[in-house]
Amino acid sequence: MYKIITLFLIFFTSGLANIGAQPYSVEVNMPEVLVSTVETEVSLDFVSLPDSLRQQVSVLAGGKLQHLSWKEHTATFVTRFEQQQELKVAVRDKVLYKKELNPIPLWFSVLPPLIAILMALLTKEVFSALFMGLFVGTTILWKYKGFSFFISLFKGLFSVVDTYALSALLDKDHLSIIIFSMLIGGMVALITLNGGMKGVVTILSKYAQSPRSGQFITWLMGLMIFFDDYANTLVVGNTMRPVTDKLKVSREKLAYIVDSTSAPIAAVAFITTWIGAELSYISDGIILLGLDKSAYQVFLNSLQYSFYPIFTLGFVLMLIVKKKDFGPMLKAERQARTEETDEEDRPRVHLPQIVKEIEVGGDVKGRWYNAFIPVMVVIWGTMAGLAYTGFDADIWHDTTLKTSTKLSIIVGNADSFKALLWSSLGGVLVALVLTTAQKILRLKEAIEGLVNGFKTMFSAVLILVLAWGIARITQDMHTAAFITELMRHIRLSPQWIPALTFVFSAMIAFSTGSSWGTMAIIYPLILPASWHISMEAGMDTARALPIFYNVVSSVLAGSVLGDHISPISDTTILSSLASRCNHMAHVRTQLPYALTVGGVALFAGTIPAAFGVSSWLLMIAGFVLLYLLIKNKGKKVDA
Structure with missing residues (x-):
């Protein structure tokens, strides 16, 4: 009996000892997506590992022992995974972790954006192109996680929605962009329906007494309605058409002026329906690169390199002032001056439903202040919001800093998304009060108009969501690293x-007809790649930033140029519709002008600016060159 009790006590105490001496283990943390040849950081979190055994830890990756950096109970190492290989973590002879890794080949990372581009070229449609690019990317990810091809197809299809689209919508900044875009769209609809836009145009149209003054007022209106290219096109085109018809200005010239002021001014103005998307793409890029700049700062600095939009606005004005044209536009203008053409003789153009919903009824009285006041609320509200969210008393009272530097720091520290949301909501509420208080529309009708304004932004929101998904998958698959490697091999400066x-x-x-779709595809690729290439070329931050700003503006400028010369562009089509101009006649007459300005912008602006020539000097040189081209190549319309 004594022996039995003794044995029981021995077994019991040894069991307690084993329970108290918990065996050590490791938790391995690495990116969910592994891409070959890309540097990857792996962290090893050890549990219950005695300090005396740290030197006995060995990590084998790809047949090579890895050097570990310790911080408390966590070890990290950086390696490049090449093809399929084994990762093994051991302490002495005890293996704690073992797994076969199957990294995605680096060149696969370019497939999602490449498929999106090819689909856009084939289908001439950006929504399906972005979706297919995203679908291809998610399928690749699941395939390299070890699933069969058909299972990967199903999982990839669902991941487009439950992972990438959902993550895009769950981002606070992304939601801010969506809400801001919808509010601006709603405000534009309200100030159109309440006669605000019509009132502003009516006042200015009184000063149109000749073909030149009529074109100038049209151009000026294009600048004043700067906050939305659709509103600009539809309002200016529809309102100024009777005036320019009376003054014998060709419909082709009206469509050109409308088209060449709407997108360019919306692309470079501070408060527009474009700014939300632009800030979103820029913000994603600078966060990825870890730059100490705000999205608004980058946007403002990039404006000095926006040669094509700025040159286009100046080129249109010079054509008007000099009363000259060339190419197909000259023929159209001379024909309009000499022929008597009534409204009934004009070609009939069928308007889509969206245009009819935004058009102003003939019985609506024009009241300029109904547009002016809400727009001013948005403009000044945004400025106030930036000042409020970014103000720092110590910086403002620092006498060693210039005022411009103080303002730049305040804007850089500001929460631009909050400022845009506050101001756009204020603009909508003011427009709603003005519309109902004057009994122009009943509250129910005003809300319906507001909702219709929201609807006009749906396509833009859908593009944004798909674009954010493409941006994330290119980040997961290290597409920028592939482009950087490619540029390094061809030794591109x-x-x-x-x-x-x-x-x-x-x-x-040009291929997609969408400047927004182009920005969605190009921005996530080129911003990280351009920065990495500059760094690997030995540039410091001060030298790399001007090139980065130039790239930011070049995406936007190139998108606007392609939009202008594309026959399937939304703004090109809307310009034809609003001006009641034959669509292909508009494309044919605008094409030489857009390509001329695009060539000057490229060779006299973008390229020399990248090599360090002052952008302000290039602006002057570009305008001089365009003036000489008009003077020497253009001919008087009234000759």
């Missing part, structure tokens, strides 16, 4: 990246 970006963006926008 960083100074040529802005020019290539401009041309490539123009080609994509």
Whole structure:
């Protein structure tokens, strides 16, 4: 009996000892997506590992022992995974972790955006192109996680929605962009329906007494309605058409002026329906690169390189002032001056439903202040919001800093998304009060108009969501690293990246007819790649930033150029519709002008600016060159 009790006590105490001495283990943390040849950081979190055994830890990856950096109970190492290989973590002879890794080949990372581009070229449609690019990417990810091809197809299809689209919508900044875009769309609809836009145009149209003054007022209106290219096109085109018809200005010239002021001014103005998307793409890029800049700062600095939009606005004005044209436009203008053409003789153009919903009824009285006040609320509200969210008393009272530097720091520290949301909501509420208080529309009708304004932004929101998904999958698959490697092999100088970006963006926008879709495809690829290439070329931050700003503006400028020369572009089509101009006649007469300005912007602006020539000097030189081209090549319309 004594022996039995003794044995029981021995077994019991040894069991307690084993329970108290918990065996050590390791938790391995690495990116969910592994891409070959890309540097990957792996962290090893050890549990209950005695300090005395740290030197006995060995990590084998790809047949090579890895050097570990310790911080408390966590060890990290950086390696490049090549093809299929084994990762093994051991302490002495005890294996704690063993797994076969199957990294995605680096060149696969370019497939999602490449498929999106090819689909856009084939289908001439950006929504399906972005979706297919995203679908191809998710399928590749699941295939390299070890699933069969058919299972990967199903999982990839579902991941488009439950992973990438959902993550895009769950991002706070992304939601801010969506809400801001919808609010601006709603405000534009309200100030159109309440006669605000009509009132502003009516006042200015009184000063149109000749073909030149009529074109100038049209151009001026295009600048004043800067916050939305659709509103600009539809309002200016529809309102000024009777005036320009009376003054014998060709419908082709009206469509050109409308088209060449709407997108360019919306692309570079501070408060527009474009700014949300632009800030979103820029913000994603600078967060990825870890730059100490705000999206608004980058946007403002990039404006000095926006040669094509700015040159286009000046080129239109010079054509008007000099009363000259060339190419097919000259023939159209001379024909309009000499022929008597009534409204009934004009070709009939069938309007889509969206245009009819935004058009102003003939019985609506024009009241300029109904547009002016809400727009001012948005403009000044945004400025106030930026000042409020970014103000720092210590910086403002620092006498060693210039006022411009203080303002730049305040804007850089500001929460631009909050400022845009506050101001756009204020603009909508003011427009709603003005519309109902004057009994122009009943509250129910005003809300219906507001909702119709929201609907006009749906396509833009859908493009944004798909674009954010493409941006994330290119980040997961390290597409920027592939482009960087490619550029390194061909030894491309960083100074040529802005020019290539401009041309490539123009080609994509021409093929898709969408400047927004082009920005969605190009921005996530080129921003990280251009920065990495500049760094690997030995540039410091001060030298790389001007090229980065140039690339930011080149995507936007190239998108607008491609949009102008594309017969399937939304703004090109809307310009034809609003001006009641034959669509292909508009495309044919605008094409030489857009390509002329695009060539000057590229060779006299983007390229020399990338090599360090002052952008302000290039602006002057570009305008001089365009003036000389008009003077020497253009001919008087009234001759």
